[in-house]
Amino acid sequence: MAPYHCAIMQDTFPDSLARIVGASHVLTGDDAAPYCRDWRKRYQGQALCVVKPGSTQEVAEVVKACAAAGVAIVPQGGNTGLVGGSVPNDDGRNIVLNLQRMHAVRAIDVANQTITAEAGCILQNVQQAASDAGWLFPLSMASEGSCTLGGNLGANAGGTQVLRYGNSRELCLGLEVVTPQGEVWSSLQGLRKDNTGYDLRDLFVGSEGTLGIITAATMKLYPQPKVQLTAWAAVPSVQAAVDLLGLARQHLHAGLTGFEMMGQFALSLVDKHYPQLRVPLYRDTPYCVLLENADFEGEQHARERFEALLEAAMEQGCVTDAIVAENLTQAHTLWHVRESISLAQAEEGLNIKHDISVPISAIPQFVQETDAALAEHVPSVRIVNFGHLGDGNLHYNVQAPEGVDPARFLAEQEPGINTIVFDAVHRFGGSISAEHGIGQLKRDTLPKYKSPVALGLMRAIKQALDPQGIMNPGRVL
Amino acid sequence: MAPYHCAIMQDTFPDSLARIVGASHVLTGDDAAPYCRDWRKRYQGQALCVVKPGSTQEVAEVVKACAAAGVAIVPQGGNTGLVGGSVPNDDGRNIVLNLQRMHAVRAIDVANQTITAEAGCILQNVQQAASDAGWLFPLSMASEGSCTLGGNLGANAGGTQVLRYGNSRELCLGLEVVTPQGEVWSSLQGLRKDNTGYDLRDLFVGSEGTLGIITAATMKLYPQPKVQLTAWAAVPSVQAAVDLLGLARQHLHAGLTGFEMMGQFALSLVDKHYPQLRVPLYRDTPYCVLLENADFEGEQHARERFEALLEAAMEQGCVTDAIVAENLTQAHTLWHVRESISLAQAEEGLNIKHDISVPISAIPQFVQETDAALAEHVPSVRIVNFGHLGDGNLHYNVQAPEGVDPARFLAEQEPGINTIVFDAVHRFGGSISAEHGIGQLKRDTLPKYKSPVALGLMRAIKQALDPQGIMNPGRVL
Numbered sequence A, B: 001m002a003p004y005h006c007a008i009m010q011d012t013f014p015d016s017l018a019r020i021v022g023a024s025h026v027l028t029g030d031d032a033a034p035y036c037r038d039w040r041k042r043y044q045g046q047a048l049c050v051v052k053p054g055s056t057q058e059v060a061e062v063v064k065a066c067a068a069a070g071v072a073i074v075p076q077g078g079n080t081g082l083v084g085g086s087v088p089n090d091d092g093r094n095i096v097l098n099l100q101r102m103h104a105v106r107a108i109d110v111a112n113q114t115i116t117a118e119a120g121c122i123l124q125n126v127q128q129a130a131s132d133a134g135w136l137f138p139l140s141m142a143s144e145g146s147c148t149l150g151g152n153l154g155a156n157a158g159g160t161q162v163l164r165y166g167n168s169r170e171l172c173l174g175l176e177v178v179t180p181q182g183e184v185w186s187s188l189q190g191l192r193k194d195n196t197g198y199d200l201r202d203l204f205v206g207s208e209g210t211l212g213i214i215t216a217a218t219m220k221l222y223p224q225p226k227v228q229l230t231a232w233a234a235v236p237s238v239q240a241a242v243d244l245l246g247l248a249r250q251h252l253h254a255g256l257t258g259f260e261m262m263g264q265f266a267l268s269l270v271d272k273h274y275p276q277l278r279v280p281l282y283r284d285t286p287y288c289v290l291l292e293n294a295d296f297e298g299e300q301h302a303r304e305r306f307e308a309l310l311e312a313a314m315e316q317g318c319v320t321d322a323i324v325a326e327n328l329t330q331a332h333t334l335w336h337v338r339e340s341i342s343l344a345q346a347e348e349g350l351n352i353k354h355d356i357s358v359p360i361s362a363i364p365q366f367v368q369e370t371d372a373a374l375a376e377h378v379p380s381v382r383i384v385n386f387g388h389l390g391d392g393n394l395h396y397n398v399q400a401p402e403g404v405d406p407a408r409f410l411a412e413q414e415p416g417i418n419t420i421v422f423d424a425v426h427r428f429g430g431s432i433s434a435e436h437g438i439g440q441l442k443r444d445t446l447p448k449y450k451s452p453v454a455l456g457l458m459r460a461i462k463q464a465l466d467p468q469g470i471m472n473p474g475r476v477l
Helices: A005-020 A031-034 A058-070 A121-132 A149-154 A201-203 A237-255 A265-275 A299-316 A330-337 A341-346 A358-375 A406-427 A452-463 B002-021 B029-034 B057-067 B123-132 B151-153 B198-204 B238-255 B263-271 B300-318 B328-338 B340-346 B361-377 B407-428 B452-465
Strands: A050-051 A074-075 A095-098 A105-110 A114-118 A171-179 A184-186 A213-220 A227-235 A256-263 A287-294 A323-326 A382-388 A393-399 B049-051 B073-076 B095-098 B103-110 B114-118 B171-178 B184-186 B213-220 B225-234 B256-263 B285-295 B323-326 B382-386 B393-399
Touching: A005 A058, A005 A121, A031 A050, A050 A149, A050 B171, A058 A074, A058 A095, A058 A184, A058 B285, A074 A201, A074 A213, A074 A330, A095 B393, A105 A256, A105 B029, A105 B114, A114 A121, A114 A149, A121 A149, A121 B049, A171 B452, A184 A393, A184 B452, A201 B198, A201 B452, A213 A393, A213 A406, A213 B328, A227 A237, A227 A256, A227 A299, A227 A330, A237 A256, A237 A287, A237 A299, A237 A358, A237 B238, A256 A265, A256 B213, A265 A382, A287 A330, A287 A452, A287 B114, A299 A323, A330 B073, A341 A382, A341 A393, A358 A382, A358 A393, A358 A406, A358 B171, A393 A406, A393 B151, A393 B263, A452 B184, A452 B198, A452 B452, B002 B057, B029 B049, B057 B073, B057 B171, B057 B184, B057 B213, B095 B285, B103 B300, B114 B123, B114 B151, B123 B151, B151 B213, B171 B198, B225 B238, B225 B300, B225 B328, B238 B256, B238 B285, B238 B361, B263 B340, B285 B300, B285 B328, B300 B323, B340 B382, B361 B382, B361 B393, B361 B407, B393 B407
Parallel strands: A050 A095, A074 A095, B049 B095, B073 B095
Antiparallel strands: A105 A114, A114 A213, A171 A184, A171 A213, A227 A287, A227 A323, A256 A287, A256 A382, A382 A393, B103 B114, B114 B213, B171 B184, B171 B213, B225 B285, B225 B323, B256 B285, B256 B382, B382 B393
């Protein structure tokens, strides 16, 4: 493209968008910069402009203008993603369509147990609106103070309650979407059953903005539990953790809302960098498990159920020691330890991050074989193994050996270590991206591990719905 | 097509399929006839032949042969559908691809809580295999003795436990599918989290065989409850039933596995045609509700929870009288009354059937307005109103006035009454097919009530995945 032509485009296209959304909602230059870099500062791009529509109709008009001009669109919510899915590339020819101005909770229907909110609504605000109405919206994750409902759905975000309530997809009953042609499709009625054709909703959920723009969603609400109890158990092996999960499901059934496994080294990093958290029980055991039990009857009932589970687990040998939080403060502290692993490993220095899943039954063998393969590849390598065992999802991160410079380790070892880990995941029938998505980060890796038939189907769908290729190009496919 | 050419085709194409699956598994003439008519005898077609492959590989080869010859395929499981989705049309040029020979339970993975079975596996056999392993497979419906898992998924079947466990879609973790090009795509690993691209699984689920052929599936298992209690409550209005549902969710949360509403006229038909069932509590109340409570602790705990709910409901005025089954026999009898409504209305004569859903909160007004509109349209018309209120799904059937010939009523009134009912459903944001699907039955009605944008997206997907149009043509779209 000639610079002259480019200059004209930069002058006029943002102007035409300003006529749709108002000049103050079209950002360029320095104003646009913060929207062009991800929060972890791994991706820095440039946009023709950042446009912030205030309504579904404005989104549709912006998309129509982009389709007519052949300008590609990067949809963006809270920009908290981990795979570079919501920041532009660096050619400066795409626009960022940021949905934060569309943040209304449109409706709460108590009898239908649903909440309808716009895509730009911060997750915490959706939770709060549900709670104010006396109900639970169970989607929850570390970024909930800044991530948005639309981003959650675009990425099919998981979080800490998936075991009981499912991923974002399972919580969603309907969407409002602007198609790549600027048409509006809505299924916000909150129906629990509707067999009138293909499941368009679940096609848009998890498509990372490559098939259309989610502008609003109707989500499920649940009764609020009376009490939530948290326990912390030392387990002698990964297999013991899997056995404990089976027992916990039998004992607590739908009451089991969290089941997190944490390896000794991961916990030692928390202890080292945040000693004030006083990580419990971790010194004499290879793994610990955090369990959460939501109870609808009351504290005593919850405690009895929990204690019966832990007794049975100790008898069976899958737990060697355990504590149940005595009060909410203690419970928060236990969760705080779990959630500090990410920061503690950063304090230790950059590492190679994974977000993988395998069938739960395969986790013990996966960990054993992959630990061994990595130790052979890099002697004294350190594994930060932790995650949502109840969902078969581990953040199986790889830290440099003690004394090795993390940056150099990353630069030299990342491709080789990724290959070892992803090959193992693939051998066990797993996923190289359990909850973070593909984005830019794993786009080039995906074809190596995804079936060619699946990729062919995905490409056919992308071509069918977005033949111009203007929706978040270069992501996923 | 000239008769001569047709004769050649009839001679040779089944022969070529026989070379794939064996001659004894290709049926023609009288042998094929039972597969060409639906069990309610509403659809009678003709097939070039019926082919019964014994493996996924054979399905793939049959599909490739059909694609090469341009012969369309009607996939068929137990042939228990209600919308003519699995029987051929009457031109005799399509084949029926029946999956009943593929009936293996391939695997049960207790630690992963999954069962993998082939498409032709009878639903009851999936349930039994799960139960033998000590787990619950919760999909359950009247046809479970003859419907198949593949059919359940192709139609996204609902049933009696949707309120707690979801439709077939929500129970499914992965599929094995033969595409319209005869390629095999598999996601049977049983992952609970996998964000590596578009949700192909849910696109095939509920597509009624128009996008590919489901050959196997991995489904979720759940812990078996210790005890199931059933209650029967008289409620003074539809609104009271909705209020009771809200209360029941708050009291029983995940223990509430069934919530069925039945109108007085529906129950009077059961009483009239099956007096031995002794329908309880229905004479002095416009509606009754059947509730089911699955409990994981024991009989006493379940009874206390149930009684606390019913007491609160009586205090609040949303229940006027109630009984809790004293034992399993009584519980079965209550369910038997509920399930006899379909047969009882048939004894009374043909009627106009509906399978609609609206948001649960809108049900009271929907019923009030539609009852009134129908009474105005056909004075003394009788409404057989019953269904899965917990899912917003009613089988809102319309019976001729007493003394009017049912056949004549059907012939004269069906189009007009469908219009009144579907228009009302549409006005309340509902679905004209909550759980039965579209098939042939509602294909021509769908465009009137489905958004043109949704239809456009569906057509684009169909064209992208099946450009030849050989998968179950004339169904859904």
